[in-house]
Every structure is written in structure tokens, then in C-alpha cells.
Amino acid sequence: MPVIRLVNVTKKFGNFVAVDNLNMTIQDGDFVSLLGPSGCGKTTTLRMIAGLETPTEGEIYIDDTLVFSEEKGINLSPDKRNVGFLFQNYALWPHMTVYKNIAFGLENMKWKKEDIDKRVNELLKTLQIEEFRGRYPAELSGGQQQRVAIARTLATNPAILLMDEPLSNLDAKLRNGMRAELKRLHATSKSTFVYVTHDQSEAMTLSTRVCLMDRGVLQQYCPPLELYGEPTNLFVADFMGNPTMNFVDVKARKSENGIELTCPSMNLTFHPLQETEINEADDYVLGLRPEAVLIQEDGQIEGTVISSLPSGMETTLSIEVKDIRLSSVVFGNIDFAMDSKVNLTFKGNTYILFNKRTRNKVGMGALTIK
Amino acid sequence: MKRKINHLLAFLKKPQNLILLFFVVTLGYLVLFPLVCIVKDTFVVHASEVMRVKGSKIGDFTTYHWVKVFADKNSATIFYTPLFNTMKVALGACFVAISFGGSFAWLVTRTDLRWKGILTKLFMFPYIMPSWTLALAWMNFFKNSTVGGAQGIFTALTGIVTPNWFAYGGFPITMVIGLHYAPFAYILIGGILRNMDANLEEAAIILKTKRSRMFMEITIPMVMPAVLSTFILVFSSAMSAFAVPQFLGLPVRYYVLTTQMFRNLNGTNPGYGYIIALVMILIALIIMFVNQAVIGKRKSYTTVTGKSANISQFKLKKFRTPISSLFLVLVLCVSVIPMISFLLQSMIKIQGNYSPSNFTLDFWIGAAAASDKINDKAGILINADVWKGLFNSLKLSIVAALGAGTFGFLAGYAIVKQRGTWLSRFVENLTFIPYLIPSMAFSVIYLSMFAVRHGPIPALYGSFAILAIIGTVKYLPMASRSGVNSMLQLSHEIEEAAMIVGVPWWKRMTQIIVPIQKSTVISGYLLPFISSMRELSLYVLLVTPANKVLTTILFQYNEKGWDQYANAINFVIIVFVLVINFGIERLTGASIEKGVGG
Numbered sequence: 005m006p007v008i009r010l011v012n013v014t015k016k017f018g019n020f021v022a023v024d025n026l027n028m029t030i031q032d033g034d035f036v037s038l039l040g041p042s043g044c045g046k047t048t049t050l051r052m053i054a055g056l057e058t059p060t061e062g063e064i065y066i067d068d069t070l071v072f073s074e075e076k077g078i079n080l081s082p083d084k085r086n087v088g089f090l091f092q093n094y095a096l097w098p099h100m101t102v103y104k105n106i107a108f109g110l111e112n113m114k115w116k117k118e119d120i121d122k123r124v125n126e127l128l129k130t131l132q133i134e135e136f137r138g139r140y141p142a143e144l145s146g147g148q149q150q151r152v153a154i155a156r157t158l159a160t161n162p163a164i165l166l167m168d169e170p171l172s173n174l175d176a177k178l179r180n181g182m183r184a185e186l187k188r189l190h191a192t193s194k195s196t197f198v199y200v201t202h203d204q205s206e207a208m209t210l211s212t213r214v215c216l217m218d219r220g221v222l223q224q225y226c227p228p229l230e231l232y233g234e235p236t237n238l239f240v241a242d243f244m245g246n247p248t249m250n251f252v253d254v255k256a257r258k259s260e261n262g263i264e265l266t267c268p269s270m271n272l273t274f275h276p277l278q279e280t281e282i283n284e285a286d287d288y289v290l291g292l293r294p295e296a297v298l299i300q301e302d303g304q305i306e307g308t309v310i311s312s313l314p315s316g317m318e319t320t321l322s323i324e325v326k327d328i329r330l331s332s333v334v335f336g337n338i339d340f341a342m343d344s345k346v347n348l349t350f351k352g353n354t355y356i357l358f359n360k361r362t363r364n365k366v367g368m369g370a371l372t373i374k
Numbered sequence: 375m376k377r378k379i380n381h382l383l384a385f386l387k388k389p390q391n392l393i394l395l396f397f398v399v400t401l402g403y404l405v406l407f408p409l410v411c412i413v414k415d416t417f418v419v420h421a422s423e424v425m426r427v428k429g430s431k432i433g434d435f436t437t438y439h440w441v442k443v444f445a446d447k448n449s450a451t452i453f454y455t456p457l458f459n460t461m462k463v464a465l466g467a468c469f470v471a472i473s474f475g476g477s478f479a480w481l482v483t484r485t486d487l488r489w490k491g492i493l494t495k496l497f498m499f500p501y502i503m504p505s506w507t508l509a510l511a512w513m514n515f516f517k518n519s520t521v522g523g524a525q526g527i528f529t530a531l532t533g534i535v536t537p538n539w540f541a542y543g544g545f546p547i548t549m550v551i552g553l554h555y556a557p558f559a560y561i562l563i564g565g566i567l568r569n570m571d572a573n574l575e576e577a578a579i580i581l582k583t584k585r586s587r588m589f590m591e592i593t594i595p596m597v598m599p600a601v602l603s604t605f606i607l608v609f610s611s612a613m614s615a616f617a618v619p620q621f622l623g624l625p626v627r628y629y630v631l632t633t634q635m636f637r638n639l640n641g642t643n644p645g646y647g648y649i650i651a652l653v654m655i656l657i658a659l660i661i662m663f664v665n666q667a668v669i670g671k672r673k674s675y676t677t678v679t680g681k682s683a684n685i686s687q688f689k690l691k692k693f694r695t696p697i698s699s700l701f702l703v704l705v706l707c708v709s710v711i712p713m714i715s716f717l718l719q720s721m722i723k724i725q726g727n728y729s730p731s732n733f734t735l736d737f738w739i740g741a742a743a744a745s746d747k748i749n750d751k752a753g754i755l756i757n758a759d760v761w762k763g764l765f766n767s768l769k770l771s772i773v774a775a776l777g778a779g780t781f782g783f784l785a786g787y788a789i790v791k792q793r794g795t796w797l798s799r800f801v802e803n804l805t806f807i808p809y810l811i812p813s814m815a816f817s818v819i820y821l822s823m824f825a826v827r828h829g830p831i832p833a834l835y836g837s838f839a840i841l842a843i844i845g846t847v848k849y850l851p852m853a854s855r856s857g858v859n860s861m862l863q864l865s866h867e868i869e870e871a872a873m874i875v876g877v878p879w880w881k882r883m884t885q886i887i888v889p890i891q892k893s894t895v896i897s898g899y900l901l902p903f904i905s906s907m908r909e910l911s912l913y914v915l916l917v918t919p920a921n922k923v924l925t926t927i928l929f930q931y932n933e934k935g936w937d938q939y940a941n942a943i944n945f946v947i948i949v950f951v952l953v954i955n956f957g958i959e960r961l962t963g964a965s966i967e968k969g970v971g972g
Contacts, residue, residue, distance in 0.1 A: 054580065056576050056579075056580075081579070082576070082579045082580050083579055083580065083581070083582040083583070087580065088580065089576070089577065089580045091573045091576070091577060093571065093573060095571060095573035095574050095576070095577040097574060097577075097578075097592060097595075098596075099595040099596065099598075108578070108581060108583070108591075109581030109582065109583075112581055112582045112583050112584070112587070113582060156577075156581075160581065160582075
């Protein structure tokens with residue numbers, strides 16, 4: 005059963021189009037990340053779902069109830085949409101204690117005092133903030149405030165939890181800890197999470213599905229590994245992955261072996277997994293993930309090491325092959341001398357061909373070196 | 375020994391230390407010394423008191439004043455009644471200012487009120503205009519013939535004779551001071567409402583909070599700090615207000631501490647006056663400590679603006695036009711209508727008669743009658759006295775503004791640079807003391823301090839210099855406060871980057887610090903200038919016929935009952951102040967709003 009459905013949703017601020025004709029369905033129990041560079045419309049989308057922002061056009065359904073329709077003039081206020089919202093800056097009320105902050109929403113729902121007390125204590129315990137119940141937000145650290153904010157949002161047991169970059173104000177170590185807790189929370193609470201982030205690794209590691217946006221337009225909406233492995237266009241390919249994907253400008257021509265790719269530094273044959281149409285007049289871009297640029301003694305392409313960045317677990321290399329540079333990741337504890345020669349080869353079928361003009365993926369497959 | 379000298383040299387090498395030392399010396403003489411003088415003067419027999427303190431000579435030690443003020447059968451009239459009146463008026467004024475200014479702030483920031491632009495501009499008028507403006511306007515409208523001599527505009531229009539309590543005394547004083555300081559409330563409360571993180575309210579909406587509960591438990595507590603600082607600002611300003619109670623209280627013998635002090639200092643009991651001054655300083659100190667204690671750290675918060683740019687505005691719906699109109703009328707009543715009343719009152723021959731035949735421009739441009747008719751002076755536009763007063767006012771205000779602004783900024787710079795040292799803290803407190811000393815008491819002390827030569831400092835009474843000095847010192851807190859606040863926001867690294875490449879100090883100041891802080895610097899000049907242009911109580915005792923300023927001429931004319939001239943001069947002062955204020959605002963973008971509460 006779909007929980008949240010956005011149909012042709014558009015949001016304009018004056019002439020600026022923040023979200024452009026967005027269609028998206030979020031299933032029950034999903035953990036969906038809205039991902040993209042700043043200004044791509046991800047926060048706006050989240051706020052439109054919550055009802056904090058009014059779309060310019062389109063319809064939004066929550067639990068099959070139409071909560072917004074520009075056409076029918078329906079706009080349910082945020083309190084009637086039964087969602088929880090976690091703000092980036094936590095938005096804890098500074099004049100209320102931790103206990104009062106968490107209890108506030110329950111008081112609105114006219115819970116009995118004992119029930120409120122029970123629920124708040126339970127939350128304080130799960131989030132390990134029992135000892136701070138009497139403190140004011142200003143007396144808490146960032147991580148503790150974060151927990152209070154989560155407790156406040158969870159208190160009313162919302163079936164849908166909307167989160168706006170909740171971890172971005174925490175330091176790196178805390179952030180990692182909280183990530184794990186959020187994932188656990190999702191598993192145990194069985195709620196639907198919609199999560200805004202600009203951090204691709206956060207989206208990759210947490211979500212069941214990622215919605216990648218750019219300039220208000222949805223680019224790709226799929227499980228995270230698919231987003232990484234099968235990007236539908238150059239933006240997605242470039243955005244996902246660190247170090248970023250290698251892009252090589254090529255000319256393409258069909259032959260009986262596959263597709264012949266030529267550029268000044270290499271001549272390759274591309275073997276697509278599926279039938280692929282090629283227009284010889286167009287320019288193409290070949291995308292190679294750094295981990296798919298392999299260093300092997302018997303590799304047929306010779307390159308020069310420009311830089312070597314060993315991190316212990318893996319080493320990132322920048323290699324010059326004639327007039328292009330490729331980055332490559334070598335796993336293991338190895339270092340390479342600057343300016344040393346290495347041989348490259350390609351393996352597997354993770355290489356992707358994009359049309360340079362349309363920026364879309366044309367095909368995916370294996371490479372052989374001529 | 376050599377080490378100590380080296381330390382000293384290193385200390386003196388920093389310009390900020392030299393500035394601090396300069397302030398210790400000058401403010402020590404101009405601020406601390408007067409404070410000691412006030413205390414001393416409460417125990418001393420003054421020339422006019424010799425007759426009453428039996429068997430005493432001038433300058434003898436006595437406890438006579440203290441006993442008389444606090445524990446005598448006349449203490450009630452001398453001290454307790456004025457004190458009680460002051461409290462009543464100040465508390466009432468706070469209530470008026472906060473409810474009027476606060477509700478206006480809420481309407482402007484949170485609702486779809488109409489005509490916001492013009493309303494907010496007009497709303498600032500009462501604060502920019504001299505405080506007695508509204509007092510005179512009140513009199514113009516509501517005076518009655520029993521006490522005021524002639525009927526006011528209100529009675530002329532409606533035929534209803536205003537009762538005394540409505541026309542004079544505590545009620546109008548409270549209203550007028552409250553309305554005058556309502557802009558404080560608007561600026562401070564509106565500032566918080568505008569900058570308040572919208573997420574705080576959105577979080578409440580998501581949790582299904584009712585409008586009323588949200589307002590009571592989220593919005594109101596959030597603006598509480600602003601309400602409190604407004605309260606403190608208005609309370610202390612109302613307490614030291616002089617012109618308003620003088621104009622509105624005197625006709626019915628309604629005294630507050632300031633007017634009582636003026637009576638004593640100007641009359642035969644300066645000793646009482648000094649004690650009252652001390653009491654007022656004490657109250658101001660208590661307020662300050664209460665302020666610091668109440669605004670504790672526990673619930674402190676920063677107003678970080680959240681992501682949502684616009685908070686959903688409350689729709690007034692069918693009340694939109696009525697409420698907007700109501701506020702337009704109210705705001706016009708305290709801004710434009712007083713000015714019309716001054717213009718009107720300055721153009722009628724016989725007071726109380728508003729028929730067209732009674733109008734004249736004589737008081738503006740008419741020539742003076744024969745010299746034996748003392749109260750027929752030349753119209754103010756051709757009156758040399760008035761022009762001279764205007765010139766003096768301008769000269770004095772420019773000098774005081776330059777002095778206060780420049781020294782205040784330097785003080786702010788040095789205080790922040792050396793923050794954490796006892797010297798810096800000492801100077802910070804020193805620069806704030808003039809704010810606590812009531813203007814009237816301050817000027818009395820200067821009067822006696824500079825009456826005779828003290829070492830290298832010549833007798834200054836009657837000179838322009840004494841006015842310039844007192845103006846500079848009294849307005850120093852305004853400029854130094856905003857200087858400290860803005861310097862705190864400027865990272866040390868900005869100046870250090872210049873130090874590394876060897877830019878000398880004065881060049882760092884003129885080419886880096888001052889340009890960055892441009893708007894603060896200009897506000898630091900603007901606020902003292904405007905304040906000085908409309909200052910009365912600070913100057914009234916120190917001027918001599920040679921250096922009269924416009925406000926003291928106004929005061930004098932008003933006391934003598936030359937109403938038309940007084941109204942005309944008042945009109946001139948207001949127009950002048952408004953034009954300069956808005957002119958500078960337009961030219962530089964600095965505004966008086968930025969200086970308030972700084």
C-alpha cells in the first residue's frame with residue numbers, strides 16, 4: 005500500500021521553480037532519502053509533504069487521503085496529516101525542559117497525565133537521555149539535543165516520519181553513531197521514513213530507496229545500489245560515488261563485435277548487455293567507476309602515476325594515460341611511487357556509455373582493449 | 375626591575391591599552407568624581423540652606439538633608455509621594471508601551487495587516503520627536519480653562535470640558551511617556567518575532583498544537599526576554615523623564631522624583647536634590663542587577679533563522695480593515711496630529727478660539743512690537759534669538775555627537791580587544807555610569823564642579839565647552855554599547871591579518887575597522903545627535919543667555935505662557951529632527967532602530 009503519493013507537484017517561489025512536476029510514490033515501511041545538491045528542492049519537497057509549504061500545482065496523497073490538491077482546493081493543515089517532523093536545527097523550545105518538550109505533543113492529544121509520564125519515560129530511556137529530563141535545551145550538547153528532538157517527534161507514534169537533514173549539525177563521529185541508531189529505529193518502529201540529506205553516503209547507507217534531485221527535477225528514484233551501479237544520466241553518475249566516476253569523451257561506431265569507441269588515448273570495444281542504438285553523428289561519454297579501472301601487470305594500457313593517496317584500506321590513484329586522467333581505487337595497503345609506470349585493464353560489465361548531448365545512459369556493459 | 379619596565383612597555387605598545395588608560399583618566403574625572411561629589415553634597419550645608427540648618431556655616435558636615443528627606447513629618451511631600459508617583463508613572467508607562475508597541479509588533483510581523491510600510495514609519499515618530507512633544511500636544515488638545523487658562527481643541531470641538539485628572543497629572547504623564555517609548559517595544563519585540571526561528575512554531579503545529587496554546591506557550595515565552603528588556607528600558611527612561619511631568623504635572627502640583635529634584639536643586643534645598651539623585655541612581659542599579667539575574671543563562675537561546683523564510687501569516691479576515699484602520703488612526707494620533715496641533719496653536723491670536731478670523735502668521739513672521747511690550751516678540755522665523763538658538767543647538771549636537779560617537783566607538787574597540795582583563799571591565803562599567811545618573815543631577819554636579827578653576831582646568835560655567843563635555847559624556851553609553859556589540863561580532867583575525875603585513879594602527883582603524891563597522895559608527899553618531907537636539911533636562915541648568923539652545927528657549931517660552939511661540943519652536947525642532955533622521959537614514963542606511971537597546 006503506498007503511503008505517500010506526489011502527483012505532478014510543482015512549487016514556484018516567484019519565477020524560481022523549486023520543484024518541477026514531481027511524481028513519486030513512497031511505499032509503506034520505506035526509508036526514502038531525498039538526495040541532491042543544495043537548492044535542488046529536496047527540503048521543499050519534504051515541507052510540502054508535511055504541509056509546511058504549499059505547492060503551486062499538483063496533488064499529494066497520504067494514506068490514500070488527498071491532503072493537497074491545487075485543482076480541488078484541498079489543503080489539509082500540517083496537524084491533520086499525522087506526520088512527525090524532525091528539523092535540521094532541532095527546533096527544541098528553549099524555554100521548556102527536556103521532559104516538557106517531549107510531553108508537549110501528547111498534552112495536545114489530551115493524553116492522561118500518567119500515560120504521558122509513562123510514554124515520556126519510555127522514550128527518555130530508549131534514547132538514553134534519562135538524566136537530562138529536567139534540563140533546558142541550551143544546557144545540552146548537540147547530540148543530546150538531537151536525541152530530545154527525536155524523542156519529541158516519536159512521542160506521538162507517527163506512522164510517517166519526515167526528517168530534514170537531522171544529522172548535519174553533528175560532528176563526524178556522533179553522526180556515524182546516530183546513523184546506526186536511525187536505521188535501527190526504522191527497523192523497530194516499522195514507520196515510514198522520509199529523509200532529506202545532501203550526503204550521498206548517508207543516503208546510500210540508510211535508505212531503502214533514494215530519490216536524487218537536481219534543480220527541482222527528479223533524476224532517479226530507486227534503491228541506493230542501483231543508483232550507484234546504474235545511473236540513468238551523467239548527473240546521477242557524477243553525483244554518486246567518491247572518488248567520482250571517470251568520464252572519457254569518445255566517438256562511437258557500431259561493428260560486428262559491439263561498439264567501437266575511439267578517443268586520442270585509447271581504442272576500445274564496448275559490449276553492451278542489451279541492444280544499444282548508436283547515432284554516429286553524436287558525441288558519447290564513457291563512464292568508468294574508479295574501482296573498475298584495474299591495475300594489472302599484464303594490462304594493455306600504459307599510464308603514469310600522477311598521485312597516490314593511500315588511506316590504509318585502499319589507495320586512490322590518479323593515472324595519466326596520454327592526454328586523459330583516470331582515477332583508480334586499489335584495495336589493500338599499497339603505495340605507488342610518483343611518476344611510476346602502471347598497466348591498466350578493464351573487467352566486468354559495469355561500464356556505462358552516455359550520450360553527451362542528451363546526457364542520458366545509452367547502455368551498460370563490458371570493455372575490451374584493442 | 376628591568377623586566378617590569380619591559381612589561382610596562384609591552385603593555386603601552388598596544389594602542390587599545392592606551393585608549394583604556396585614556397578613558398580611565400578622563401572618565402574618572404568626568405564620571406566618577408561627579409558621583410563622589412553627589413554623595414559628598416548630601417552631607418554638606420549649601421549656601422541657600424544656612425538659614426535653616428541652625429548654627430552652621432557653608433560647607434559644614436550635616437545629616438540634616440538625610441533626616442529631612444527620609445524621616446521627617448514633611449518627608450511624604452519631599453520624597454515619598456514623588457517616589458510613589460514616579461513608580462506609578464513608570465510602571466504605567468511600561469504597561470502602555472509594551473501593550474501598544476507589542477501588539478503593533480505582533481500585527482506587523484505576524485498578520486496580514488494593511489499599510490505596514492507607512493504604519494511602521496509613522497510609529498517611530500513619537501520616539502524620534504522630543505518626549506515633551508506629546509505632552510504639549512496633549513495639553514493643546516485636552517487642557518481645560520480651570521487650570522490651563524484657555525480651552526483646548528478637544529473642548530472647542532466637542533464642548534465637553536475635560537476633567538482635571540484627564541488633562542493633568544499622573545494619567546496623562548503615564549500615557550504620554552508610554553506612547554513615547556512604545557517604539558522601543560515595537561523594535562525589540564518585533565525584532566524577536568521577526569528573527570524567531572519559524573521551526574519552533576512549525577514544530578508545535580505538527581504536534582497538533584492549538585493556535586491559542588501555541589501563542590501562550592511558545593510565542594509569548596519566546597518574546598519574554600524582549601518584553602523584559604523593553605520593560606527595563608522604558609522603566610528607567612520613564613523614571614528619569616523630566617520635561618513631560620514638568621509640563622503636565624506642574625499645573626496641578628503633581629510631582630515625580632525628577633521634577634521634585636529640579637525644584638530642590640533650583641530652589642533652596644539642593645541637599646534634598648542630591649539625595650533624590652542618589653536614590654534614582656540606586657534604583658537604576660537595582661533594575662540593572664534584576665535584569666541580569668532574570669535573564670539568566672538557563673533558558674538562553676539564539677534566534678537562528680530556520681529554513682522556512684516566511685512564517686505563515688495569521689489572517690485577520692473580516693477584522694483586517696477595521697484593525698488596520700484603528701491602528702492607522704492611533705498612529706496618526708501620536709505622529710501627524712500632534713504636529714498639526716502645534717502648527718494650529720502657533721497661528722491663533724487668542725487661545726481657545728479656533729474660528730478662521732482668529733488665525734494669524736504673526737507668531738511666525740510678524741515684526742516685534744515696541745520694546746515695552748515684553749510678550750510681543752518678533753515671529754520666530756525673523757527672530758534673531760531663535761535663529762541663534764537653532765544654530766547653538768546644531769553646533770552643540772554636532773560636537774556632542776562627534777565626541778560621543780568617536781569616543782564611544784574607540785571605547786567599544788578597546789574594551790572588546792582587551793576583554794577579560796580587569797582594565798577592560800572597569801572601563802566598560804565607567805562608560806555605562808552616565809546612563810544611570812539622571813541628567814538633571816549630572817548637570818548640577820557639573821555646574822558646581824566647573825564653577826571655579828581646578829588646577830589646569832579653567833572655570834567653564836557659561837561656556838560652550840561645558841555643554842559639549844556633558845553632552846559627550848552623557849551620550850557615551852549609547853555609542854559605546856553599540857560599539858562593544860558590533861566589535862564582538864568582528865573577528866580579531868580581520869585586524870590581525872593587517873597587523874601581520876605591518877599596517878599601522880591608525881590605518882587599520884580608518885581603512886579596515888571603521889569601513890566594516892560603517893553602519894554602527896553612523897548609528898553611533900546619529901543617536902547622540904538626535905538625543906542632543908531634543909535634550910532639555912541636561913542643558914536647562916547649564917545654559918546662559920549667550921549659549922541658549924532651541925529646547926531651552928522653548929522651555930522658557932512655555933514657562934512664561936507664550937504658547938504660540940512655544941508651539942512654533944516645537945514645530946521647528948520636530949521638523950528639523952525628522953528631516954535629519956530620515957535624511958541620514960536614506961543616505962547611509964543607518965537607522966535609529968539599530969541603536970536602540972544596543
